[in-house]
Amino acid sequence: MTLHATPIPLPILGPWLAQDLSASLPDSFLPLVLHSAPDFMAQLAPYVPRIRALVCTSGGQAIDATLMEQLPQLELILNLGAGTECVDLAAAQARGIQVLTGAGVNAVDVAELAIGMMISMARRIHFADREVRALQWGADRKPVRRLAGQRVGIAGMGAIGQAIAKRLLAFDMPISYFSRRPVEALPYTHHADLQSLATAVDFLFLALPGGSATLHLVNADILSALGPQGYVINVGRGSVVDEQALAQALAAGQIAGASLDVFEHEPQVPDSLVQSPNTLLQPHRGGFTVDAHEEIIALTLQRLAGLYAKSSSLIR
Structure with a gap:
């Protein structure tokens, strides 16, 4: 992947692996690590027209119908973990938004x-x-x-x-x-x-x-x-x-x-x-291995590349 003139905004709305994923993203992306921001939507506002994907994790920001409505171009929700309880699946389905998880990786x-x-x-x-x-x-x-x-x-x-x-x-x-x-x-x-x-x-x-x-x-x-x-x-x-x-x-x-x-x-x-x-x-450490983290990040990058492959926003 090579640098594009305008980096693609990618909201990361959960704490788990947020920094590791940000560091692994190609320069084509602009990571927006906002899981702890008090008013994250205000910080997302300048990027809303270009947000097609976001990343979440259980324990982070809930991805509900209200949030989806504010992101009209959203096509893909990536949960790094195995569960989907932080995502309103019915709202995503109604909008035709694909929801993918890391189930099975760890x-x-x-x-x-x-x-x-x-x-x-x-x-x-x-x-x-x-x-x-x-x-x-x-x-x-x-x-x-x-x-x-x-x-x-x-x-x-x-x-x-x-x-x-x-x-x-x-x-x-x-x-x-x-x-x-x-x-x-x-x-x-x-x-x-x-x-x-x-x-x-x-x-x-x-x-x-x-x-x-x-x-x-x-x-x-x-x-x-x-x-x-x-x-x-x-x-x-x-x-x-x-x-x-x-x-x-x-x-x-x-x-x-x-x-x-x-x-x-x-x-x-x-x-x-x-x-x-x-x-x-234990402090929720079941999937906490270097091996699992590397696989989850690699899978996330692969899925993002697949989303943008049909556009000129990201060159592989």
Whole structure:
């Protein structure tokens, strides 16, 4: 790509990878990193007639119908992450605006973290690390769990769920999953009901998308079904879990533990989960690898090049 006389404005309305993407854009583009601007539309105003694409991420500016109406030339919305909850899909469809995400790009990375969280919870690795650092060798005498033979359930069998299942096969752990419909060619046991799955497993992985359809899907009833020997591992979206119900279940010993990489109101994490001795918490780092970031940025550049290939605005 070579420099064009008038750089193409590209609003970047989410914080994740904003600086990395800006640095990777060819000189043909003018990145407008405005996710934290108090009045970003005022800053966009001079560029509105030329904005054909924008970039967003979950946790950034909501891309709603009102915003789309103010960008009459908008053709493409690129969400760097896997979800679409920050985009009004109905409004985009009504306008004929294409919405593309990074779904699947970091599935392997998220799955790897999920497996690590499971091992750490079962073997209490995070507790043992603290004891050694505090010179309290062997202070924690609580029995740990052998993973082989433990029953695993995966809620959500998309790219991340399938990547988790693939890695679990090496642990000799029977696998079941919950989804609206069975996924053809998968050899695992399908449950059409989440409570049925929770009742049948020891470790419940959550790899579900956010949005109203899954809001607080994991509630007190699901946690009760999982039982006092059960663990929850969430690498999907924080809104899937009723965090108040989870904290109560942990405090009452209704489940054995919870490992969470996502939360409903990030970056705020409920004190009840922070203070619980039976939680392992991560700051939404599932897809946070150099490899995934490079692939997501490369895919974004490819998609932008495709949009402008038919015009003289960008020369490849």
